[in-house]
Amino acid sequence: MAEKKIRVLVAKPGLDGHDRGAKVIARALRDAGMEVIYTGLRQTPEMIAEAALQEDVDAVGLSILSGAHMALVPRVLDLLRANGQDKVRVFVGGIIPDEDVTKLQAAGVAGVYGPGSPTQKIIDDIRATVTGA
Amino acid sequence: MDLVRSVLSGDRLALARLLSQVESGDQAGVEALNALFPHTGGGQLIGVTGAPGTGKSSLVNQLALHYRQPPGGEPRRVAILAVDPSSPFTGGAVLGDRIRMRELSGDEGVFIRSMASRGSLGGLAAASAGAVQAFDAAGYDIILIETVGSGQSEVEIAKLAHTTLVVDVPGLGDDVQAIKAGILEIADILVLNKADRPGVESAERALQGMLKLGHPTKRVMHHGRTEDVAAAKGEQAAADEWIPPIRRTVATEGKGIVELAMSIEGHRQFLESSGEWRGRERARLQNEVELLLQGELMSAWRSRVSPAQYEAALDALVERKQSPRQAVAALLNGHGGKA
Numbered sequence: 001m002a003e004k005k006i007r008v009l010v011a012k013p014g015l016d017g018h019d020r021g022a023k024v025i026a027r028a029l030r031d032a033g034m035e036v037i038y039t040g041l042r043q044t045p046e047m048i049a050e051a052a053l054q055e056d057v058d059a060v061g062l063s064i065l066s067g068a069h070m071a072l073v074p075r076v077l078d079l080l081r082a083n084g085q086d087k088v089r090v091f092v093g094g095i096i097p098d099e100d101v102t103k104l105q106a107a108g109v110a111g112v113y114g115p116g117s118p119t120q121k122i123i124d125d126i127r128a129t130v131t132g133a
Numbered sequence: 134m135d136l137v138r139s140v141l142s143g144d145r146l147a148l149a150r151l152l153s154q155v156e157s158g159d160q161a162g163v164e165a166l167n168a169l170f171p172h173t174g175g176g177q178l179i180g181v182t183g184a185p186g187t188g189k190s191s192l193v194n195q196l197a198l199h200y201r202q203p204p205g206g207e208p209r210r211v212a213i214l215a216v217d218p219s220s221p222f223t224g225g226a227v228l229g230d231r232i233r234m235r236e237l238s239g240d241e242g243v244f245i246r247s248m249a250s251r252g253s254l255g256g257l258a259a260a261s262a263g264a265v266q267a268f269d270a271a272g273y274d275i276i277l278i279e280t281v282g283s284g285q286s287e288v289e290i291a292k293l294a295h296t297t298l299v300v301d302v303p304g305l306g307d308d309v310q311a312i313k314a315g316i317l318e319i320a321d322i323l324v325l326n327k328a329d330r331p332g333v334e335s336a337e338r339a340l341q342g343m344l345k346l347g348h349p350t351k352r353v354m355h356h357g358r359t360e361d362v363a364a365a366k367g368e369q370a371a372a373d374e375w376i377p378p379i380r381r382t383v384a385t386e387g388k389g390i391v392e393l394a395m396s397i398e399g400h401r402q403f404l405e406s407s408g409e410w411r412g413r414e415r416a417r418l419q420n421e422v423e424l425l426l427q428g429e430l431m432s433a434w435r436s437r438v439s440p441a442q443y444e445a446a447l448d449a450l451v452e453r454k455q456s457p458r459q460a461v462a463a464l465l466n467g468h469g470g471k472a
Contacts, residue, residue, distance in 0.1 A: 030225035
């Protein structure tokens with residue numbers, strides 16, 4: 001029957017109401033042949049982890065522009081682990097200062113992408129980490 | 134088998150993983166479904182279909198909220214299977230039905246799964262029936278199945294669900310649309326959503342008219358004399374016939390949902406009292422077996438014919454050396470038609 005498709009949850013945690021970037025990424029991943037579950041604005045880390053579990057995704061992409069990434073991202077990582085989904089790769093896009101990028105990566109984030117990141121790079125990174133894992 | 138036991142015990146991660154296996158057609162998933170099948174049959178399967186933008190996801194969200202807290206009743210466990218289309222070009226998909234279901238988040242009694250159609254026509258995915266079985270075995274009482282936004286002939290849902298809701302909105306078409314064959318015919322319940330919009334009266338009239346043509350209550354005789362059909366057939370006519378009710382809703386505000394749920398329950402009772410329930414179960418399972426057979430026969434045949442022979446047959450078609458039917462006969466005769 002069908003082959004295994006890469007499934008990615010694209011979520012917007014936090015309170016900023018701007019999801020153009022998230023939609024561009026969702027569309028780009030779709031065009032790369034992935035199945036993207038898009039959950040919309042203002043998701044709590046709990047909602048994201050729950051959706052990731054029910055949808056059995058391979059990766060989670062978080063779009064954060066509010067500056068709250070150091071609070072939100074580690075919480076999502078913790079909840080994923082608590083649910084037994086430690087293999088799910090987490091990617092973060094948005095406006096993230098350099099010193100936080102290293103911290104997020106140390107916490108287990110697979111990739112951080114600032115404004116202007118080529119979507120092809122994000123696609124390649126997701127594919128590499130998911131199929132290599 | 135561990136996966137089976139975990140699914141039966143209510144492990145949500147195990148259920149999520151099983152659904153992925155069912156979708157990708159893994160042998161492990163097939164075996165798990167085989168083991169789970171005796172545990173199915175308890176769920177009530179409710180299909181929701183309609184054109185894109187009619188509010189199917191919002192309606193599913195409201196129905197799920199209702200079944201979680203039915204006025205004066207016990208909460209039911211609810212699973213939702215939301216199907217969205219895959220791109221025919223890249224195979225990718227954006228599955229966005231959860232956007233309208235955020236109110237269900239955080240409720241352990243609800244499980245939502247998005248599914249891409251992966252090239253299946255008919256409004257569902259090939260794995261939809263298997264996914265529904267997984268939910269059923271996992272003990273979900275109500276299984277809501279939301280199809281791809283459908284046009285006129287995506288009617289597979291009626292072969293999967295016990296009760297099919299067809300969602301329409303004011304302003305989509307005139308009364309000729311309503312008498313066309315296809316999607317309206319499969320409705321057990323017609324939902325007129327966005328009923329706060331202008332045009333709701335004429336939309337309901339068009340649907341009413343269509344229902345009256347299908348289920349005449351009066352027969353017109355010579356010289357305009359009418360005769361009551363129910364009376365002509367005797368008093369029992371009403372009991373063994375279901376005439377789809379039309380329910381007005383405003384899903385975004387939760388209006389009309391209690392009444393809609395009452396109609397769904399009415400339909401369930403009708404199916405049980407008329408003996409139709411068993412008939413539908415049989416037809417549902419027959420349909421699933423036939424779909425599986427088609428797939429198996431096709432892949433068995435594919436594995437026996439060489440790509441070169443197949444290509445040669447296609448070339449012969451393009452050159453008009455043989456007709457499609459002759460090609461099929463030749464391919465079947467030479468390669469496994471009787472194996």
